[in-house]
Amino acid sequence: MKVAELLEKRRQNWQELERLCEQLQNRRKKNIPAAELSRFASLYRAACADLALADSYQLPSNTIEYLHRLVGRAHNQLYRSRSFDFASWTETLFVHVPQRIFRDACVHVAFFVFWLVFILSAVFAYANSSFPGYAEFLLDDATTTQLETNFADPLNGRDPAADFTMACFYIKHNTGIGLKCFVACIGVVPGLFTLLFNAAHLGACFGYMARPDVEAGRNFFQFVTAHGPFELTAIVLSAGAGLRIGMGWIKTNGLTRLDSLRKTAKETLPVMGAACAMFFFAALIEGFVSPSAAPYWFKASVAVLTSGLLMFYFVVLGFPRGAREL
Amino acid sequence: MPADSIQIDSTVKIVTPENIAFRYQLAGPFRRFPAYLIDVAILLTAYVILWCVLMMVLSAALQGAGAAIGAGVGMVIWFLSTWLYGGVFETFMNGQTPGKRIMGIRVLTVNGQPINGLQAIMRNVFRFADTFPLISIQFFAELFPADAADMPPMFFIPTFLVGLFTMTLSKRFQRLGDLVCGTIVVIEERNWLAGIAKLDDPRAPQLASFLPGDFVVPQSMGRALATYVDRRRFFSLARRREVARHLGEPLIELFKLPSDTSHDLLLCALYYRTFVTDRLEEDSPRPVPPPVSNPYDPDKNGTVAGVNYASPLGRG
Numbered sequence: 001m002k003v004a005e006l007l008e009k010r011r012q013n014w015q016e017l018e019r020l021c022e023q024l025q026n027r028r029k030k031n032i033p034a035a036e037l038s039r040f041a042s043l044y045r046a047a048c049a050d051l052a053l054a055d056s057y058q059l060p061s062n063t064i065e066y067l068h069r070l071v072g073r074a075h076n077q078l079y080r081s082r083s084f085d086f087a088s089w090t091e092t093l094f095v096h097v098p099q100r101i102f103r104d105a106c107v108h109v110a111f112f113v114f115w116l117v118f119i120l121s122a123v124f125a126y127a128n129s130s131f132p133g134y135a136e137f138l139l140d141d142a143t144t145t146q147l148e149t150n151f152a153d154p155l156n157g158r159d160p161a162a163d164f165t166m167a168c169f170y171i172k173h174n175t176g177i178g179l180k181c182f183v184a185c186i187g188v189v190p191g192l193f194t195l196l197f198n199a200a201h202l203g204a205c206f207g208y209m210a211r212p213d214v215e216a217g218r219n220f221f222q223f224v225t226a227h228g229p230f231e232l233t234a235i236v237l238s239a240g241a242g243l244r245i246g247m248g249w250i251k252t253n254g255l256t257r258l259d260s261l262r263k264t265a266k267e268t269l270p271v272m273g274a275a276c277a278m279f280f281f282a283a284l285i286e287g288f289v290s291p292s293a294a295p296y297w298f299k300a301s302v303a304v305l306t307s308g309l310l311m312f313y314f315v316v317l318g319f320p321r322g323a324r325e326l
Numbered sequence: 327m328p329a330d331s332i333q334i335d336s337t338v339k340i341v342t343p344e345n346i347a348f349r350y351q352l353a354g355p356f357r358r359f360p361a362y363l364i365d366v367a368i369l370l371t372a373y374v375i376l377w378c379v380l381m382m383v384l385s386a387a388l389q390g391a392g393a394a395i396g397a398g399v400g401m402v403i404w405f406l407s408t409w410l411y412g413g414v415f416e417t418f419m420n421g422q423t424p425g426k427r428i429m430g431i432r433v434l435t436v437n438g439q440p441i442n443g444l445q446a447i448m449r450n451v452f453r454f455a456d457t458f459p460l461i462s463i464q465f466f467a468e469l470f471p472a473d474a475a476d477m478p479p480m481f482f483i484p485t486f487l488v489g490l491f492t493m494t495l496s497k498r499f500q501r502l503g504d505l506v507c508g509t510i511v512v513i514e515e516r517n518w519l520a521g522i523a524k525l526d527d528p529r530a531p532q533l534a535s536f537l538p539g540d541f542v543v544p545q546s547m548g549r550a551l552a553t554y555v556d557r558r559r560f561f562s563l564a565r566r567r568e569v570a571r572h573l574g575e576p577l578i579e580l581f582k583l584p585s586d587t588s589h590d591l592l593l594c595a596l597y598y599r600t601f602v603t604d605r606l607e608e609d610s611p612r613p614v615p616p617p618v619s620n621p622y623d624p625d626k627n628g629t630v631a632g633v634n635y636a637s638p639l640g641r642g
Contacts, residue, residue, distance in 0.1 A: 003600075003601040003602070004601060004602045025420075045344060048342065048344045048346040048348075049346075051346055051348055052346050052347075055545065058543075058545060058548040058549075058552075058600065058601070059552075060552030060553075060555075060556060060601065061549060061552055061553050061556070062552075062556055067348075068348045068349045068350075069514075069515065071342075071346065071348045072340075072348055072349075072350050072512070072514060073514055075340070075342055075348070075438070076420065076421070076432060076434070076440070076514060077420075079439060079440050080420050080440050081416070081417055081418075081420045081421050081440040081441050081442060081443075081446070085443075162394055164394060164395050164398045165394045165395070165397045165398040165401075166398075167398065168397070168398030168399065168400075168401045168402045169398070169401055171401070171402055171405060172401040172402060172404060172405035175405065176405060176408075176409075179409060179451060179454070180454055183451060183452055183454045183455045184454075184455065184458075186452070186455050186502070186506075245506075258505060261505065261506055262505075262506060262507065262508050265448060265452075265506045265507065266444070266448075266507070269444065269447075269448055269451075
């Protein structure tokens with residue numbers, strides 16, 4: 001059979017397949033009758049066979065090119081993206097993620113680096129007589145003035161609408177920062193830098209505000225107590241997860257660098273999800289509880305409660321179980 | 327098609343479950359960046375519209391508090407949409423965002439399979455790493471020195487250099503986010519079925535009947551013929567001669583045709599016999615006497631594509 005005749009025979013099939021591709025792309029899948037779907041499958045198989053035999057048919061090259069495109073399009077309509085597997089999320093979030101965090105050396109490193117630097121920086125900034133000028137060196141005048149003016153007035157509550165706005169702002173702002181920190185950690189150095197800088201900066205703020213001669217300090221601690229546990233943990237967690245990804249292509253465990261990077265990224269994204277959830281809760285507390293006029297014991301008990309929850313999550317859920325080796 | 331083990335084109339080969347290998351053309355930065363810009367434009371437009379509607383409805387309903395609540399909701403939506411826009415669309419639109427669909431590209435895994443939700447989210451979250459290095463407004467300080475000097479440095483202008491750099495290093499035009507989740511972006515367009523090249527010259531079938539019947543065109547020659555006849559209408563006469571000579575000369579010797587046979591016409595005839603039909607249609611018009619004309623006449627050459635104005639069996 002000559003190519004011209006063959007093409008004439010096949011042309012209708014191919015054009016029908018094109019039409020069906022178009023339909024599958026634009027219409028909802030449920031609205032397409034089963035007969036058409038099975039017709040699509042058989043047309044796709046036929047087109048595949050034509051492509052496979054193109055050489056022995058001696059099809060001209062532009063027709064082969066056309067067939068490649070056609071089979072590609074049909075392939076993409078036949079094998080479709082899988083959406084989220086919501087059912088497995090609970091298990092991931094409450095079983096796999098805590099255990100991963102508990103074992104993950106990068107999270108440990110991030111944890112110790114952050115808190116060590118934080119506490120040291122706070123001490124340096126607090127003890128103005130022993131380390132003169134430290135706080136002023138790290139926090140420029142604008143920052144200290146802003147801190148003092150922001151917390152000059154005692155917290156006696158805002159109106160609820162403003163609370164809501166601020167909670168939303170914290171969700172957007174802090175979670176965004178967390179995500180950016182996580183992504184930036186893919187090159188280890190920027191991640192470590194961000195972590196160290198945040199730790200030193202925050203520590204200096206805390207130390208500075210704790211000085212007895214800073215009037216606004218009392219209000220400051222009233223404000224930060226409630227949401228502190230969630231927020232600081234989330235910062236540590238996103239840095240830890242980011243460092244893990246960064247280590248993925250440095251320490252490969254025998255995989256190629258790219259495969260190792262891919263593997264760690266897949267494993268750490270749920271950890272980042274947990275960090276995002278923490279940022280979210282922290283933002284809610286920061287928006288509604290922290291600025292309220294509630295007495296300090298209430299805010300402190302919120303902090304104790306959230307710390308307890310975090311402990312439960314990391315230690316009880318995360319304690320390695322022999323039976324469940326990941 | 328040749329089984330190319332070394333990739334020299336921007337194509338990837340995919341083997342389907344049906345055990346068929348087919349090729350995809352990879353999308354490079356100059357197709358993907360416009361798609362991204364379109365997506366950003368869509369996102370911004372939708373956001374502005376939503377913001378206005380939200381503000382109007384909430385302020386009308388709740389008076390003073392409405393604006394504050396609207397601002398809050400707007401910020402959360404902004405956060406969610408910037409980080410999740412691409413991921414959600416690529417999950418539910420089968421690897422495409424609106425911008426990608428307009429530009430005719432689609433995200434697949436490196437094996438040519440569809441991506442899953444996690445990959446879609448991940449490659450879009452990691453886009454932030456691809457926008458590095460971020461530069462500050464001070465970078466353009468020379469353009470407007472007065473404003474920039476007293477602003478604090480804020481690094482927020484993306485340069486996408488990391489993404490571009492990774493793309494050039496990767497064989498498959500993958501940016502960092504693509505590398506991390508093992509995805510590629512391919513061009514998915516329909517192209518028109520061109521089919522058999524039309525031979526307007528009635529002398530090609532004529533000449534085809536003079537070719538020896540037992541001559542079987544080998545596969546590689548068939549490919550060359552098909553490519554040549556497809557392309558020849560874009561060539562000038564001189565170029566046709568130049569290209570056709572390489573195959574025409576040995577064929578003329580082989581078929582023992584008159585040595586002044588047009589090479590171009592010979593290839594067309596061989597193409598006709600190989601791809602269209604063996605038989606010479608009986609009702610086809612007899613060859614008309616050759617128009618006495620200049621073969622280089624640009625008018626005539628331009629009017630009828632694919633017709634060689636050389637005399638039927640001669641080079642004019």
